[in-house]
Amino acid sequence: MKRNSWIIIATVLVILLVPLIDFDGDQLSTYSEILTHSTNAFNSDSDYDQLTDGAELLRYNTNPKTSDTDSDGLSDGEEVLQYITNPLVSDSDSDGLSDGEEVNNYLTDPTLTDTDNDSLSDGKEVKTYNTDPTLTDTDGDGLTDDYELKPQYLGGQGAGGSYCSNIYYPGSDPTNPDTYGIGKDSNILHRTHSCISPYCGDLVTNFC
Numbered sequence: 001m002k003r004n005s006w007i008i009i010a011t012v013l014v015i016l017l018v019p020l021i022d023f024d025g026d027q028l029s030t031y032s033e034i035l036t037h038s039t040n041a042f043n044s045d046s047d048y049d050q051l052t053d054g055a056e057l058l059r060y061n062t063n064p065k066t067s068d069t070d071s072d073g074l075s076d077g078e079e080v081l082q083y084i085t086n087p088l089v090s091d092s093d094s095d096g097l098s099d100g101e102e103v104n105n106y107l108t109d110p111t112l113t114d115t116d117n118d119s120l121s122d123g124k125e126v127k128t129y130n131t132d133p134t135l136t137d138t139d140g141d142g143l144t145d146d147y148e149l150k151p152q153y154l155g156g157q158g159a160g161g162s163y164c165s166n167i168y169y170p171g172s173d174p175t176n177p178d179t180y181g182i183g184k185d186s187n188i189l190h191r192t193h194s195c196i197s198p199y200c201g202d203l204v205t206n207f208c
């Protein structure tokens with residue numbers, strides 16, 4: 001075979017085989033990066049989110065050309081490598097706050113619905129009750145946020161003397177330590193302080 005023929009064969013082989021090489025080492029061939037995925041064939045992390053193009057396409061199903069696939073304020077890499085949240089779901093724990101809001105604004109755990117474990121979700125605390133989702137007792141009055149928000153029966157009349165035959169707790173403001181002017185809301189747990197009309201239903205006629 002003539003020398004020119006070898007040169008032609010070699011050139012054709014180079015043209016055919018070079019595109020199959022993974023120059024940037026991201027598990028994707030140059031051919032597929034250019035023609036299929038439109039990613040940078042010479043940069044393993046086209047969107048600079050700490051995940052290689054190959055990892056995004058082959059493992060995480062994230063967009064290798066968008067650093068924050070679910071637009072929640074955390075990059076795909078931060079979600080997968082740092083916070084262990086779902087890079088495809090903006091609110092990984094379904095508590096009403098996006099992963100980015102939890103991490104960047106409220107310092108709550110984006111993988112826990114109720115960060116402070118007071119039975120109120122992080123989303124409810126922030127958006128409905130204006131309580132602190134990282135404190136069980138936002139106003140420091142001795143009653144948990146959850147307790148303050150729930151009306152409940154406290155039992156029969158105590159020794160403190162009252163006009164109430166039964167004492168009820170209608171709930172109090174979890175952001176005000178002294179909702180009813182009795183020193184602090186937890187005084188409702190002491191019967192001598194509890195005979196105040198809001199706590200007694202319709203049986204009381206006077207304050208104690």
Ligand SMILES: [Ca+2]
Nearest residue numbers: 045047049051
């Ligand atoms: Ca990437």
Ligand SMILES: [Ca+2]
Nearest residue numbers: 068070072074
């Ligand atoms: Ca994200």
Ligand SMILES: [Ca+2]
Nearest residue numbers: 091093095097
């Ligand atoms: Ca969340």
Ligand SMILES: [Ca+2]
Nearest residue numbers: 114116118120
């Ligand atoms: Ca909570």
